[in-house]
Ligand code: ADP
């Protein structure tokens with residue numbers, strides 16, 4: 001038998017089931033089936049008893065059958081039932097199909113093992129279509145563990161329940177040919193990894209808990225190792241092969257800004273990141289750098305100064321923001337900061353009038369516009385740059401990989417790319433998925449920031465919460481009250497918001513207290529004017545849906561109340577909280593929720609109250625949501641891990657990352673490892689995306 005053999009020839013499969021396996025699991029060859037790994041195991045030495053059944057869960061029972069009865073349930077249909085005794089109690093077994101076959105085989109006075117998930121029916125335990133086999137002594141001792149596989153309804157009706165599948169994999173494992181090793185010998189030895197063949201046998205039919213653990217470790221290691229190899233190899237290729245513009249000059253734009261215009265001294269972290277970016281941009285290779293900085297760490301200023309470096313070297317730069325409001329805000333900030341300097345800044349967003357857009361595009365193509373700020377309108381086909389040298393992408397999590405890739409087509413020599421995110425990528429994830437990106441971290445907040453105090457409050461506390469708000473406002477501060485946006489129904493969202501506003505007005509009577517309101521139904525101008533009133537201090541409370549989520553900057557606002565906080569994701573809550581604590585003194589974030597929270601929501605709220613460290617929050621987020629959820633990864637299929645868990649297996653992630661790094665450092669072309677070279681050749685096609693993120 002070979003791994004490439006068609007599954008149809010394996011004992012117990014046949015054409016019918018082969019078709020189902022291909023359709024349902026994508027399993028076509030023997031090797032595919034080997035990769036269909038059990039998601040758990042039943043320990044047959046731990047026998048349940050009928051008397052001990054308490055909840056509906058998968059169990060193994062041992063006993064005998066009696067009282068076989070068939071009842072007609074239709075012209076050609078019948079139901080077969082029998083009693084199953086195990087000495088502690090009786091359970092009813094039921095079959096609705098294939099009854100003839102079962103009836104002919106079930107024998108009294110034979111001891112059976114039955115497996116399945118019993119359910120309580122009219123006070124009696126019942127088990128329909130149990131997995132069943134004679135309990136011969138040999139079965140028990142030879143293989144205590146039975147694999148349990150994911151199966152689908154279609155598979156079950158084709159006679160491919162988890163037990164049937166287990167019988168097939170049992171044959172497979174018994175016939176398993178020698179498997180070529182995929183990992184270099186020294187690595188196997190150093191980490192004492194189980195040989196590949198043994199690992200596959202044990203992952204299906206473990207001989208002991210220890211063997212199972214070793215098998216798992218071996219296969220996870222392999223999975224993570226090749227992931228690392230792909231990314232790090234791609235990274236190395238980029239470093240050695242890809243051309244970049246050389247921005248060696250630090251010129252008039254940068255210097256004038258730094259000596260005359262800069263509104264405050266840079267933090268140490270900001271300086272370091274600007275230096276890292278500058279080093280990249282003059283190295284001769286194309287920069288692909290991710291800057292992570294918690295909300296409020298001052299990424300905009302870093303972006304601006306890096307863009308001035310591009311200008312000093314005769315190039316244009318652009319800044320791409322995820323929303324109109326943010327693009328407008330950046331545009332205003334840039335104009336303000338660059339006032340009096342000979343720098344042409346322009347804004348390009350979807351809502352501009354056609355004539356305005358045309359004009360801006362023309363000035364851009366002629367090189368008259370030096371800094372372009374915009375939304376995804378920037379990546380439309382008809383936007384042409386004169387000579388684009390640097391692209392800054394703000395709040396990266398909202399941009400898909402594909403969108404980013406389009407920027408590459410905007411310039412003959414690929415521009416340098418700087419991605420800024422306030423949603424820190426958990427370290428383990430960064431190590432795997434972003435293994436080929438260079439990372440900078442702004443790990444220092446501007447001086448004078450106090451951590452935001454965060455509290456969890458229930459509806460019953462509302463009066464006290466509003467009372468507190470009043471105190472703050474009377475002391476000259478401003479506050480946000482944020483409502484969740486449920487995309488299913490804009491109408492309901494608006495109603496929630498308006499109800500909320502009414503309640504706010506009843507506690508905060510006008511004209512003494514003024515409110516602004518921002519929501520998705522407003523036009524860009526309306527939003528902007530509401531924002532401005534709040535910014536100028538004309539209104540005390542900003543009632544909003546999450547449109548204010550990212551980037552908005554009003555230092556005097558020191559209280560953030562988040563309504564129905566349980567409906568928000570962790571990173572969203574963290575972003576929202578980042579709107580306060582921006583320099584106006586002690587700030588507060590109050591998370592309002594209903595009484596009975598699901599455990600996941602409770603955990604999110606707890607995390608928010610416990611920490612303001614973006615990294616910790618990102619890791620908790622990953623843990624609570626699972627990596628499959630992380631935006632952009634799913635759509636691009638990057639994080640396709642079958643076995644390893646990006647959070648729980650951090651030690652393995654580290655070990656494989658370091659191993660691959662050392663391997664490539666010692667032997668960049670992998671000349672000593674033909675099998676790794678082959679792997680690289682195979683996965684090259686899949687890696688195209690690596691160039692663009
Ligand atoms: P974010 O990293 O969240 O994008 P911003 O760039 O919006 O943060 O900066 C947050 C606030 O901190 C802004 O008001 C900005 O003017 C201010 N800021 C940025 N850098 C410094 C600094 N070095 N010292 C003091 N304040 C700063």
Ligand code: MG
Nearest residue numbers: 299300394551
């Ligand atoms: Mg920002």
